[in-house]
Amino acid sequence: MFAYYLDLALRSLKRNKVLTALMVLAIAVGIGASMTTLTVMHLLSGDPMPGKSATLFYPQVDPDPNPAVNHHPYDMMDYRSAVDLWSAHRADRQALVTSSTMRLTAPGVNLPPLMMGVLSTTADFFPMFDVPFQYGGGWTAQDDAQRARVAVISSDLNNKLFAGANSVGRTLRLKDADVRIIGVLAPWRPSPQFYEVAGGNYAAGQTAGFYGKPEGVFTPFNSMLDIDLGGFQPFTCWHVPGADLRTAPCVWMALWVQLDSAAKVSDYRRFVADYAAQQKALGRFVHADNTQLRGLMEWLDYNKVVPSDVRLQTWLAFAFLLICLFNTVGLLLAKFLRRSGEIGVRRALGASRAAVFAQCLVEAGLIGLLGGIGGWMLTMIGLWLVRRQPVEYADLVHLDGPMFLVTFALAIVTSLLAGLLPAVRASRVAPALQLKTL
Amino acid sequence: MEIRPIEFRPILASLRKHRIPAMLIVLEIALACAVLCNAVFMISQRVNDIHLPSAIDEQGLVSATLRGTDDKLVGSDIPRNLAALRGIVGVQQAAITSSLPLSHNNWGWSFGTSPDSALANRKNINVSLYFIGEGGDKALGLHMLQGRFFNADELADSKFDTAPLPETHVVVMTRSAAENFWPGQAALGKTIYSKPYYYTVVGVVDDVLRPHVYTQNTRKSYDAVYFPMSAAGSKGALSYYILRGAPQDRDRIMREAEQKLADLNPGAVAKGQTYADIREKYFADMSSMAWMLVLVCVVMLAVTAFGIVGLTSFWVGQRRRQIGIRRAVGATRGHIMQYFQTENLMLTTAGVVVGMGLAFGINIYLMQHYEMSRMPWYYLPGGALALWLLGQASVFGPAQKAASVPPVVATRSV
Numbered sequence: 001m002f003a004y005y006l007d008l009a010l011r012s013l014k015r016n017k018v019l020t021a022l023m024v025l026a027i028a029v030g031i032g033a034s035m036t037t038l039t040v041m042h043l044l045s046g047d048p049m050p051g052k053s054a055t056l057f058y059p060q061v062d063p064d065p066n067p068a069v070n071h072h073p074y075d076m077m078d079y080r081s082a083v084d085l086w087s088a089h090r091a092d093r094q095a096l097v098t099s100s101t102m103r104l105t106a107p108g109v110n111l112p113p114l115m116m117g118v119l120s121t122t123a124d125f126f127p128m129f130d131v132p133f134q135y136g137g138g139w140t141a142q143d144d145a146q147r148a149r150v151a152v153i154s155s156d157l158n159n160k161l162f163a164g165a166n167s168v169g170r171t172l173r174l175k176d177a178d179v180r181i182i183g184v185l186a187p188w189r190p191s192p193q194f195y196e197v198a199g200g201n202y203a204a205g206q207t208a209g210f211y212g213k214p215e216g217v218f219t220p221f222n223s224m225l226d227i228d229l230g231g232f233q234p235f236t237c238w239h240v241p242g243a244d245l246r247t248a249p250c251v252w253m254a255l256w257v258q259l260d261s262a263a264k265v266s267d268y269r270r271f272v273a274d275y276a277a278q279q280k281a282l283g284r285f286v287h288a289d290n291t292q293l294r295g296l297m298e299w300l301d302y303n304k305v306v307p308s309d310v311r312l313q314t315w316l317a318f319a320f321l322l323i324c325l326f327n328t329v330g331l332l333l334a335k336f337l338r339r340s341g342e343i344g345v346r347r348a349l350g351a352s353r354a355a356v357f358a359q360c361l362v363e364a365g366l367i368g369l370l371g372g373i374g375g376w377m378l379t380m381i382g383l384w385l386v387r388r389q390p391v392e393y394a395d396l397v398h399l400d401g402p403m404f405l406v407t408f409a410l411a412i413v414t415s416l417l418a419g420l421l422p423a424v425r426a427s428r429v430a431p432a433l434q435l436k437t438l
Numbered sequence: 439m440e441i442r443p444i445e446f447r448p449i450l451a452s453l454r455k456h457r458i459p460a461m462l463i464v465l466e467i468a469l470a471c472a473v474l475c476n477a478v479f480m481i482s483q484r485v486n487d488i489h490l491p492s493a494i495d496e497q498g499l500v501s502a503t504l505r506g507t508d509d510k511l512v513g514s515d516i517p518r519n520l521a522a523l524r525g526i527v528g529v530q531q532a533a534i535t536s537s538l539p540l541s542h543n544n545w546g547w548s549f550g551t552s553p554d555s556a557l558a559n560r561k562n563i564n565v566s567l568y569f570i571g572e573g574g575d576k577a578l579g580l581h582m583l584q585g586r587f588f589n590a591d592e593l594a595d596s597k598f599d600t601a602p603l604p605e606t607h608v609v610v611m612t613r614s615a616a617e618n619f620w621p622g623q624a625a626l627g628k629t630i631y632s633k634p635y636y637y638t639v640v641g642v643v644d645d646v647l648r649p650h651v652y653t654q655n656t657r658k659s660y661d662a663v664y665f666p667m668s669a670a671g672s673k674g675a676l677s678y679y680i681l682r683g684a685p686q687d688r689d690r691i692m693r694e695a696e697q698k699l700a701d702l703n704p705g706a707v708a709k710g711q712t713y714a715d716i717r718e719k720y721f722a723d724m725s726s727m728a729w730m731l732v733l734v735c736v737v738m739l740a741v742t743a744f745g746i747v748g749l750t751s752f753w754v755g756q757r758r759r760q761i762g763i764r765r766a767v768g769a770t771r772g773h774i775m776q777y778f779q780t781e782n783l784m785l786t787t788a789g790v791v792v793g794m795g796l797a798f799g800i801n802i803y804l805m806q807h808y809e810m811s812r813m814p815w816y817y818l819p820g821g822a823l824a825l826w827l828l829g830q831a832s833v834f835g836p837a838q839k840a841a842s843v844p845p846v847v848a849t850r851s852v
Contacts, residue, residue, distance in 0.1 A: 022744050029737055068560065103506025103707060112700065115505050115707045175506075204652055205809050208723065230509075239557050240632060243600035308808050309727050312480075316731075319473045320738055326466040327745035330459050334752030390722035421458065 001355075002362065009363035016335065020367070023331050027371025027418075030324030031411045032378025037310070037317040039379065039403050040386055043396055044211065044306045048190040052130060053296040055092075057257050057265065059085060059272050061279075062290035064238050065249075073290050075198035075303075076235040079246040081279070082253040086122065090271050091257035092264065095125040096221050097195050098253045100231035104217065105173045106161045116157070117215035118174065119196075120224040120232075126152070126183075128258045129195065134158070136168035136183035139220055147222040152183035157216035172217065177227040179219060188214060191396050192305050194296060195256060198235065200303025208307045211393035269293045321414065328367075328418035336360055336426040347431035357427040364419025365412055372411030379407055449781045459749055460785060467789025467825055470742045472796035475821035476804065477731045479813045484728040488721040490651065490659060492539050493644035495579030497685040498530075499713035501538055502695040503677050506706045513670030516571070519702055523679055526694045528687035533577035534676045536569035536667070538713070539647035540720040541678070547603065549630040549637075551619055556633045563618050565611075566648035569604065569667035569675050577680045578646075583613060585626045585641035588666040597671020601635070604665045609637035612645045614660035630663075637665070688712045739824075743832040750778060750836040754843075761840055762847030771841040778837035779830060786829035790822035797821060 013020045047053050061081050062073035077085075086096050097119065104116040125131070126138035139150050151172055158167055170181050192210040200207050219227075225246070234241060234250035241248035259265045272291045280288035294302060336343075343356055351359075379399060386397045399407075453460045502523070507515065516534055523532045537543040548562035549555065555562055574580075575587040588596075588608060596606035609630065616625035616639065629638045643664070651659040667676060679699065683691050689712060696710030754761070761774055797818060804810040 019748060022748050026741055026744065029741060033734065033737070101505075103705070105705075113506055113705060113707050237557060240601045240603060240635065309723070312804075312808060313727075313730065316473065316477065316734055319469060320734060323466055323469050323473070323738060324741055326462050326469070327741055327748075330462040330466070330745055330749045331752075333459050333462075334749055338752065338755065389726045390719070391726075425458070 001358075005359045005362040006366065008359055009366045012335075012339070012363055013366065019331060019335055023328050023335075023367050024370045024374055026324045026327045026331070027368060027411055027415055028374025028378055030321040030414065031371060031375025031407060032382055034314075034317040034321045035375060035379040035399075035403065035407045035410065036382030036386065037314040038406070039383060039399055040310055040393075040397060041306065041314045042403060043191060043398075044310055044393060046191065047297060048192060048194045048300075049129065049296060055258050055260050056128070056296040057091075057259055057268070058292075058294050058296070058299045059255055059257060059268070060292040060294070061085075061272065061276050061285070062287040063251070063279075063285060065286050066238060067286055073287075073292055074236060074251040075201075076251040077253050077255060078249075078251050079253060080284075081275075082255045085255055085272065085275060088271070088275075091268055092260050093124040093128040093258035095122045095128055095256050096253055097121050097125070097256060098221065098232060099196060099215055100224070100228065100233065102175045102228055102231050107171055107173060107178075109161050111161065116217055118217045118219060118224065119215040120219055120221040122221055124258075125195075125218070125256075128256065129190070131188055132186040134184045134186040135166045136181070138183055138218075144220050144222055147226055148220060149177060149179045149223055149227075150182045150220065151179040152185060152218040153181055154185050154214060154216045155187045156213070158184045174217065174219070175228045175231070179223070179227075189396065190214070191393065192300065194300060195254070197300060197303050197305060198254065200305055203304075205304070205308025207303070207305050208309075208391045208393060210303075210305050211391075211396065213392075265293070325414055325418050328415065329421055332364060332367075332419055332422040333425060336422045337429075339426075340429050343426055343429045344431040344433070347429065353427040356429070357423045360423035360426050361416060361419050364415045364423065367419075368412040368415025369408070371415060372408040375411050376404070376407050446780070446784070449777065449784060453781065453784070456753070459753075463746065463749060463785050464789045464792065466742055466745055467786055467829070468792035468796055470738055471790050471793025471821045471825050472800055473738060474735055474824060475794075475797035475813065475817045476800050477735050478821070479801070479817050480810075481728050481731045481735075483811070484724045484731075487651075488725055488728075490647060490656065491645070492647040493579075493581045494539065494646055494713075495682055496713045496717065498682050498688060499578070500681040500683065500688050500692045500695060500710065501541075501713060501716065502679040502681065502692070502699055502708060502710040504679065504699050504703060504706050504708050505677050507674060507677070507703065508705070509674045512672055512674060512676070513668075515703065516669035516672070516676060519679065519699060520571075522698050522702055523681055523695055526681070526691055526698065528683040528691055529681050529695075530684075531573060531577040531682040533574040533680055534571040534669070535574050535578070535678045535680055536567070536672075536675045537649045538678055538680070538716065539649060539662075540651065540717055541649045542720070543678075544649040545602070545675075547632065549619075549632050551628070551630060553629075553631055553636070554633065555631040562632075563615070563661060565615055565661040565663050566650070568662060568664045569672065570664050571667055571669060571672075571676060574664075574680070575643075577682050579682065580646065581644035583642045583644055584624070585610070585639070587641055593666045594668050596666040597668055598673045598675065603632065603635045604667060605671075606666055607637055608640045608666065610641040610643055610664040611639060612660050612662050613642055614645050614657060615663055616642050618657070618661060637663075688714070739828055742825075743828055746782065746829060746832040747836060750782065750833050751839070754778070754836050754840040757840070758843055758847055761843040762845055762849075765843065765845035766848040774841040774843070775837045778833055778840055782829045782833040782837075783826070786826050790825050793825070794818040794822060 060073040063078045063081055082096055086094050099119045101115055101117050103113050105113045122144050123139050123141045143150055167181050167184055171178050193212055197210050232245050232252055234252045237250035239249035241250050259268050272293055276285055276288040276291050279285040383397050387394050520532050545567045546564055547567055548564045550559050550562045572593045592608050596604050599605050625639045625642055629636050645660040646662055647659055648662050681691055681695055692710040692712050696708050699708035801813040
């Protein structure tokens with residue numbers, strides 16, 4: 001029966017090509033616009049550490065001595081709190097994270113010096129975030145303790161400096177210090193660059209910067225304190241800071257911890273609270289109860305990482321799809337009711353209302369399928385346009401398998417929805433009345 | 439010529455028979471109107487942002503940054519570099535500063551107006567700090583509104599100690615910053631504080647943008663202050679060489695400046711940019727969003743128009759016989775045209791009435807959840823007018839087809 005309906009639908013679509021083309025086009029344009037924005041939304045709001053994000057946490061304490069109540073602790077931590085919590089080693093894994101920009105040269109490589117983002121972190125960073133290595137590996141806790149002059153570089157930087165060759169063992173000069181390369185990353189592009197997300201609430205929705213590429217160089221935090229302490233920038237300060245950020249009244253460091261079970265999470269929560277209480281007893285903290293331990297996804301939500309332009313575009317695209325839907329309903333209604341005579345004959349020959357209804361829906365679904373193909377092509381064009389935009393996430397944008405399927409599912413669902421009402425109307429055609437006018 | 443009043447009643451009676459398609463058109467127009475008003479408003483806001491004025495000589499300005507320099511040597515390197523840059527043909531002014539408007543390189547600080555204002559004081563006003571060397575006012579093309587720029591002693595003595603605030607006691611601020619610190623009062627001679635630092639206003643300049651602007655809040659976008667800074671005491675904070683020349687020379691000046699700085703400072707990283715490029719880059723994503731909105735509006739209006747054409751054509755086809763009868767009993771082609779045009783006008787009017795309400799509601803929602811301001815009232819009638827015109831334009835073709843139905847149709851197959 002389905003094959004017969006399909007045949008009928010094809011004949012009907014061929015009969016009025018302009019109307020068919022208009023409907024297919026309306027669905028294609030609506031699907032193209034909504035899938036383009038939905039794909040961008042899907043890529044930007046996704047989980048940067050699938051399967052692992054539930055075990056990653058971002059502790060926060062409030063070192064601000066201002067007695068006026070802070071509603072939220074600062075987005076980052078001061079040196080002492082961060083290092084105290086890190087060195088207690090109470091989590092399964094823990095890494096300090098802070099970044100700076102500095103001059104980089106590679107002795108023996110004939111390239112002018114570069115200004116390069118350098119991530120200062122600790123040994124657990126690589127296993128904790130499942131960072132993939134092409135050559136070599138990360139450093140050890142011992143390297144952290146001994147302030148070893150070692151570095152891991154990104155695959156982009158390795159391509160630029162060493163043409164992609166195994167550069168483990170070679171030397172980089174960071175500012176005026178030499179570090180030895182011990183690892184080269186495989187291409188790694190978390191979206192967003194979650195480990196450095198902070199301050200999203202002050203960005204007025206302009207958060208595209210969170211989707212930038214990871215730094216080119218990763219070095220032990222302690223080593224960087226020796227190499228270029230002055231290169232670190234405070235996130236914010238509550239008093240005029242002095243020269244040394246380690247003792248400054250400023251927050252500028254992040255701590256990430258991995259906690260593998262719910263019991264460990266509640267233990268760690270208690271540990272952070274106890275630490276704050278102890279610091280209050282020592283007179284260093286005023287707000288001891290203002291601590292937080294947010295999960296990775298919760299932290300991204302809190303920082304509203306998806307740029308407001310992207311969210312607005314998604315709303316707009318769906319309003320647009322709704323307009324296309326209304327449009328298609330109107331056109332389908334026109335199309336079906338124009339065939340009242342034909343439907344009357346079918347009904348008179350014994351077709352049930354359900355059969356007419358099904359036949360109409362098959363036709364609507366076929367339009368949806370055609371619209372889906374058009375919509376898929378328009379989505380590809382739309383995404384190509386997004387890739388050409390001057391935004392940080394441009395290189396991330398692509399249509400993945402699930403979104404490809406969603407494109408067709410959305411097209412067919414839209415057209416079936418659009419066909420529902422016209423099909424009901426068509427199935428109610430009274431055969432006698434129509435036959436009389438033939 | 440006989441003028442007949444437009445008959446609404448028969449049209450209403452006929453629409454009542456096609457309630458669902460009529461309602462669909464009304465809904466489509468309402469939604470299109472609502473989206474159109476808001477999208478055009480967003481476009482206009484972004485265009486405003488892209489053209490935010492800034493009182494410096496943007497057209498003639500070239501920036502050449504030099505980063506990764508040795509802090510101990512900058513005292514002698516900066517004067518040497520500036521002397522070399524002044525030697526480039528076409529350079530009228532050259533100076534050094536810590537950052538430029540719209541450069542993203544923001545150094546923010548909060549100051550208060552009372553002597554006990556500490557940094558964490560919540561009443562403080564956050565401003566962007568620019569540190570500037572000798573001749574910086576002329577190189578940027580700052581417009582001095584009141585007071586003066588820094589004198590030679592102030593420029594030579596200012597330096598950084600351990601704190602990120604300069605060891606000086608003078609400041610020049612923008613008109614907006616002055617107005618925000620002391621609303622309705624003269625700022626000249628008054629002092630801003632961040633305990634234990636304090637600075638007295640010696641000059642007020644016309645509004646210059648911050649390195650990072652708050653696009654929906656233009657008042658805050660101009661809260662910037664200038665401090666004097668000596669090359670020797672700058673501790674690496676001065677990295678923007680600014681060169682001013684004729685606009686037609688700027689691309690050549692930029693290339694030569696970058697080359698010259700790279701040659702003189704082989705260990706550092708030099709990068710030249712015209713100021714026009716800096717502004718364009720800053721607003722690049724905003725302008726692409728604006729273009730995307732334009733595209734959406736155009737396609738949406740096209741889809742709506744096609745919908746009207748399709749449905750009206752269908753109605754015309756359905757009513758061929760009735761049209762023929764009307765023509766046979768004396769209606770002119772003009773009357774038939776008028777019928778369909780009036781019908782469309784009624785549908786569109788119903789659509790825009792709902793649409794204006796919807797547009798207003800969407801605007802309120804966007805104001806609450808996004809960085810959006812209130813839409814001025816005239817966008818609503820503007821959107822309504824656009825859809826009226828669109829409706830009339832799209833109904834014209836089908837209506838003409840209807841008018842060309844010959845009266846003889848009435849005599850057939852009755």
